[in-house]
Amino acid sequence: MAATATAATVGGSFWIRADAGTAPTEVVRYTFDGTAGTLFPDATGGLHPLRTVSSKGGTLTSIAHGDGTALQFPPPCRQEPCPRVALRAKSSAALNPGRKPIRFGASVLLSRKQTSKGENIVQKGYSARGSQYKLQIDGTAGKPSCAMVDAQGRVHIARSSVTVADNAWHTLECRRRGTWLAIRVDGRRRGSTTVPAALSVANAIPLSIGGKGAYRDNDQFQGALDDVWVAIG
Numbered sequence: 001m002a003a004t005a006t007a008a009t010v011g012g013s014f015w016i017r018a019d020a021g022t023a024p025t026e027v028v029r030y031t032f033d034g035t036a037g038t039l040f041p042d043a044t045g046g047l048h049p050l051r052t053v054s055s056k057g058g059t060l061t062s063i064a065h066g067d068g069t070a071l072q073f074p075p076p077c078r079q080e081p082c083p084r085v086a087l088r089a090k091s092s093a094a095l096n097p098g099r100k101p102i103r104f105g106a107s108v109l110l111s112r113k114q115t116s117k118g119e120n121i122v123q124k125g126y127s128a129r130g131s132q133y134k135l136q137i138d139g140t141a142g143k144p145s146c147a148m149v150d151a152q153g154r155v156h157i158a159r160s161s162v163t164v165a166d167n168a169w170h171t172l173e174c175r176r177r178g179t180w181l182a183i184r185v186d187g188r189r190r191g192s193t194t195v196p197a198a199l200s201v202a203n204a205i206p207l208s209i210g211g212k213g214a215y216r217d218n219d220q221f222q223g224a225l226d227d228v229w230v231a232i233g
Contacts, residue, residue, distance in 0.1 A: 024103055024231035027094050028207070030087075032226055033068035036060040040087060048095065048207065050087040055214040058085030063224055065169070070107070070226035073210050076114055084218055086120075086211035095124055096202040097133065097176075097232045104135060104230040105173035105184075106209075108144075110223035112165045115142045120219040121172070122209050122228055127155055130203035135174050136219070141165070145191070146174030146183045150199045158183045160190040171227075 029043040030050060036059075040050040052060065061072040074083040089095070106121050118138060125132030132149035142165025146158045158181045164170040173184040182192040209228055211218040 024101060024233040026229060026231040029229040031068060032071045036062040036071060048089040050089050050209065052085060053088055053214040054085040056081040056083045058083035058214060060085055065226050070224045072224045073221045076222050084211060084214045084220055086213055086218060087209040088206040091204045091206050095207055098200045098202050100232055101177040102133060102232050103173060103175050104133065105171065106135065106228040107169055107171050107226040108164055108223055109169050110137065110142055110165045111167040112142060114222040115140045115165050116222065118219050119221045120211050121221060124207045125201060125203040125205045127153060130205060131201040133201050135172060144172050144183060146181055148176055148181055148195050148199055156181060156193055156195045158191045158193045160185055162190050
C-alpha cells in the first residue's frame with residue numbers, strides 16, 4: 001500500500017496530487033479467514049472487531065478465496081420478508097479521517113443477477129446526517145462508486161466507468177486526498193470527482209460492512225466480500 005507519485009497521461013495534475021504523499025496508516029483490515037460466525041477480528045491490532053447484526057434469518061457463509069476464505073452475503077430477495085445481515089464495528093476517533101487523506105477498499109465477487117438499485121460495501125456515517133465515507137455498488141449495471149458527504153449533507157461521488165458484476169473477483173479502492181476523490185478497480189483509476197478541501201468526515205456512527213444495518217432498505221450487499229480495509233493519513 002505504498003503511495004506513488006507517477007503522473008498518468010489523463011488528468012495529469014490530478015493523478016499526481018491524488019497519489020502523492022506518504023503511505024497512510026491502516027486503521028482496520030478484515031480478512032474473514034476461518035469459519036463465519038458472529039464476531040470477526042480486526043487484523044491491524046484487534047481494536048475494531050466486527051459484530052454481526054441480522055434479521056429475517058440473514059446469515060453469512062464462508063467460501064474459499066485464494067489461500068483463505070471470504071464471506072458470502074444473502075442472495076437477492078424480491079418478496080418480503082427478506083433476510084438481511086451486516087457487520088458493524090463500534091465508532092472510534094481512529095476511524096474518522098476528518099480532513100485527512102483516506103483510502104478504503106475491499107475485494108468483491110458479484111454477478112449481474114446479484115445486483116440491485118444499490119448495495120453497500122463499506123461505510124461510516126449516513127448521507128442524511130453527520131458526514132460519511134462510503135464504497136458502494138450502483139444499480140443493476142453493477143458499477144462501483146466512492147462517496148464523501150460533509151456535515152451539511154452535500155454528497156460527492158466518484159463513479160466507476162466499468163462494471164464489476166461479472167462473477168469474477170475484483171479489488172476496489174477509494175482515495176480521497178485534498179480536493180480529489182478517485183475510485184480504482186483492480187489497481188486502475190476508473191473515475192474521479194472533486195471535493196471541497198474543507199470536507200471533513202467525523203461522526204459517532206459505527207463502521208458498517210455489507211449493509212447499513214439489518215433493517216429494511218439497508219442497501220444489502222448480495223455478493224461475496226473479502227479483505228475490507230481503511231487507511232488514514
